[in-house]
Structures are given as structure tokens and as C-alpha cells.
Amino acid sequence: MRTRWRAALAIAGVAFVLAGCSAGENGASSTADSAGGAAKVPAAPQQGTGKPGTKVTPPQAGATDRKLSRSARLELTATKVVDVVAQARGIAQGAGGYTGQESTGDDSATLSLAVPAERLDPVLDQLSHLGSSLVKRELNTQDVTEQVVDVEARLTTQRKSVERIRALLSQATSVSDITSIESELTSRESALESLEQQRNSLAGSVAMATVSMSIRSVAAPPPPGEDHSGFFGGLAAGWDAFLVFGGGLLTVLGAIAPFLLIIAPLGALAWWLRRRRRPARPEPVEG
Helix, strand or coil: HHHHHHHHHHHHHHHHHHHHHHHHHHHHHHHHHHHHHHHHCCCCCCCCCCCCCCCCCCCCCCCCCCEEEEEEEEEEEEHHHHHHHHHHHHHHHHHCECCCCCCCCCCCEEEEEEHHHHHHHHHHHHHCCCCCEEEHHHHHHHCCCHHHHHHHHHHHHHHHHHHHHHHHHCCCCHHHHHHHHHHHHHHHHHHHHHHHHHHHHHHHHHHEEEEEEEEEEECCCCCCCCCCCHHHHHHHHHHHHHHHHHHHHHHHHHHHHHHHHHHHHHHHHHHHHHHHHHHCCCCCCCC
């Protein structure tokens, strides 16, 4: 009897141990699963929804606001230099420009024209068709953006410097301080005026383009030759030859006319004397 109870207790103990191990394994498995789920990191969303390969580049600030100084040079030939110079002046004034330096002679001329920069290309096209032929056409463009920006920055700094010196001058009390500050103020105002002149010069070169022209005189081309073929061509050529011959004959007669005025009377006198000295012929006797 005791042996049976011992066997039953042993079986119950083994079953309890097995049940505990199974529960431990399940708990560890669930714990590992939960830990693994917590360790997962969600994938980062892909940026951009556009087509692959496309790239958007933002425009650069001030890329289209460039300061350009433009100038051109033309060399022309003409049969009448003065007429071409007058026409060039009219084209420049019609475009809103003006004439600068000018030197005009019978055989050549040089002049400088200033026209609005935005009208330079059509003005050049008009000027290139003046005169007999276009020898040379040059166009130069210089980017002065950095110079303009630099001068503007220096102007701002110089104005503030002048204002500070003026503030010090208003607070000065002694004569020596006033004299020293006034001298410094004069120097800085002079530098400020120089910068303003540079700014105005750059602005003028950007707003107005310069065209330098040189014109040289050439002989007029000969007229085209006439067609002398056919009957009328031969008739015209014969008439021209007759006029040439008649003109030559008249020239010869005009050259010997003074001599005829002397030779003709002398010849007439000699003929008359010879006629008197000749004996009279006997009259024939009628039979």
C-alpha cells in the first residue's frame, strides 16, 4: 500500500516539474517575441514623390540682375563722308541717344555715339548699312556687377563714417578738437564724393552704350557698261564713232584756221600775179 502511494506521489511530482518547465518555455518564448517586436525599427519613409532621376535646382538669387557695360566699334567706307555722318547722328538721336566727340573731314571722319543699352543691337544694324560697305564690326560686353556691388558697399560704410565724424564735431568744445575733426571730416567727405562719382560712372556705362565709328572716303563705282549688241547697239556705236570723228575734224580745222587767215590771202595774190604775167593766147583764125 505504501509502495503505491510513493509511486503516485513520484508520478505527480514528475508531472508538476514537466508542467513548470513547459510554462517557463512558453513564457520565455512570449517574452522573446515581445522583446523582438519592440526592437524592430520602422523603415524611414522615402523622400520625394517625383519621377526617378529628376532634380530640382532652385534659381540663384540675382542671377538675372547682372550689370553689363556694352560698347561697339564700326568701320565704314562711303563716297560722301559728310552724308554718312549726318545719317549716323539722326539714327542715334532717334534711338534716344546723342553724339559725343566728332571729327569730320572731306576724306575721313570719326565720331562717338551714345545710345540706350537696350537699343544697341537695332542701332548697330542701322549704322552697318550706311555708306558703301562695312569694313569691321566689333561688340564688347563687360560684366561690372562686382564693381557696382563693391562701390555700393563702400558708399554705405563711408556715409556712416561721415555721420560719426559729424556727430563728434557737434560734441567738440575746444578749438584744437574742432580743427582736427573738421580736417578729418573734409577728407572723408572727399572720399565719399569720389565713390559717388564712381557709382555714377558705372551706372552711366550700364545705362548707355558707346558706339565708335570711323568712316573712310572711297571713289564712286563706275556705272555699268551699256549693251552694244544688236542693230540698235551697232547704230549707237556708229553714232558715237561719228561724233568722235566729227569732233576730231573740227579740232583740226580749229587748229589750222589761224594759219589759213594768212596763207589764203597770199595764195590768192600769187595766183593773180601769175595770171597777169601769162601771155595772152592768140585767137584761132577761122578758115
